[in-house]
Amino acid sequence: MRGQGGHPLTMGQLSMWRALSVRPPEQLWESNQDVVWPVPAGTTEEQVRQALTALAVRHESLRTVYRPADEPDAVRQVVLRDPLVRFAEASVREPFDLAAQPAWRAWVRSSDDGGPPRVHLVIHHLAADGAAVRIMESDLHALLRGDRLADAPAPREVAELQRADDFRARLTAAGEYRRRIVAAAPRVPVSRGSLVRARAHTGIPYGAVRHAARRLQVTVPTLLLTVYAQALAATTGRTDQLLWQLAANRMDRTVRHLVSSMTQWVPMLAACDPDGPLRPMAREVNVAAVRAMQHGVYDPFAVAPMDFDHGSFFTFIPAPADADAAPSEVTPRRVEFLPPRAYSGASFYLIAWVHPCVQLTMRVMRSGYGRAEVERFLTTMTDLLLRAVEEPA
Structure with missing residues (x-):
């Protein structure tokens, strides 16, 4: 897997990483989120797959793996150049290997009542918190409509800002x-x-x-x-x-x-x-x-x-x-x-x-x-x- 360097984590990512570091193995899955998104009537499964791939291109956290270090606060995030979307059904109780692959899976399921398909998503909290999941859903629908979206901010950019000299006083306070x-x-x-x-x-x-x-x-x-x-x-x-x-x-x-x-x-x-x-x-x-x-x-x-x-x-x-x-x-x-x-x-x-x-x-x-x-x-x-x-x- 080709990736872009090793970048520090944001303070939010570090908080999640620290919580995971003291959690017993049988509880690691508990940071997974199980999400279902509706899609417009008439949308095909292939269109949804293309939109999900575009979503991974748009948001770096959906192409990120994490490299542990001897010191827990020195963990690094590596952004993969190519989107790696796993279109496979997954259990919310299955823990992710955060160092091996991006921490999310998506699949499309037809409605039991014959209605439009739905997107099912299992995603780790380190890749997206609750607010981020809502941003992803909004972006997915915009991509399905063919809308042009402005560039999205990247976690590594935020992490760099949070380590700048002019941000240090805010962290200390x-x-x-x-x-x-x-x-x-x-x-x-x-x-x-x-x-x-x-x-x-x-x-x-x-x-x-x-x-x-x-x-x-x-x-x-x-x-x-x-x-x-x-x-x-x-x-x-x-x-x-x-x-x-x-x-x-x-x-x-x-x-x-x-x-x-x-x-x-x-x-x-x-x-x-x-x-x-x-x-x-x-x-x-x-x-x-x-x-x-x-x-x-x-x-x-x-x-x-x-x-x-x-x-x-x-x-x-x-x-x-x-x-x-x-x-x-x-x-x-x-x-x-x-x-x-x-x-x-x-x-x-x-x-x-x-x-x-x-x-x-x-x-x-x-x-x-x-x-x-x-x-x-x-x-x-x-x-x-x-x-x-x-x-x-």
Whole structure:
């Protein structure tokens, strides 16, 4: 395989690499993402294959292999000159050999109901984080339409910028911020327990949540984060909470369309009274959340290793850019328990989707949290969010 030199990794890639380096072999597959994309009616399998190959030409991370080094922070990425797309069905539980081949596979499957085919994708988080997967889907549809796309940024270019002298102060400040917040957070003894996964289908439509956030003059993710902190305070009896947000680190327009792993966990402190007025709490959480995101890029080898049992973790999945935010009625709620998956990482983790209705997926691996406690937490958070939505202006 012919490749272009050996380039350093971005800080986001390094964070993922460090997490993989301490993970047991049986858990390496847990960073794989299983994705399904629809394609327009009338699209042939050959057209999809051509578009996927063009996608690999466009985005270097889809042509990249990784060269380990004696020092973990010295790992290098090698960009292959020719696209190597493996059009073969794969299991999400099959780990990738990151040093041997690009870490993704794609195949086309016909719909069972006779509709248009769908693209199935298994891709490692090191090649593309959640935001990057959405960029890839958008680019794929543009390529199928025959659109001309502007040049895409490359991870190696971002990695070089992050090691430049004028970026060093930003890395240092972010590292100091992270150390300061973690040191100030109350330490609560935690022991790991059985894994419980559940999803709350809240029935609260996206338009209602968006309207509530605008009324409070905060963003939608801030509203969800505030309610998360409120639910933690209500169920644990502790008002001060250490929260970890997954920062996408794509606020700079030059990396907004970068396909790679850019995400890093950033901490913040929140003090919430579940019975208190929402507006001042949301404003305080908003300030803390923005400050945290401003320190989202740091050198993972210059700070203490992640302690995934210290604090509570949160990821926000935004609505599509063209999402309909028209008012609609709240529908009945329900809690669905899910099969176990991904034993590595955070032991208390919530992922919030907001479109078309709010869905809260919770994963807990802590003693004292069984199905009843997880359902109570999700019910509490749904109640608090509904109260925020129904609160008069």
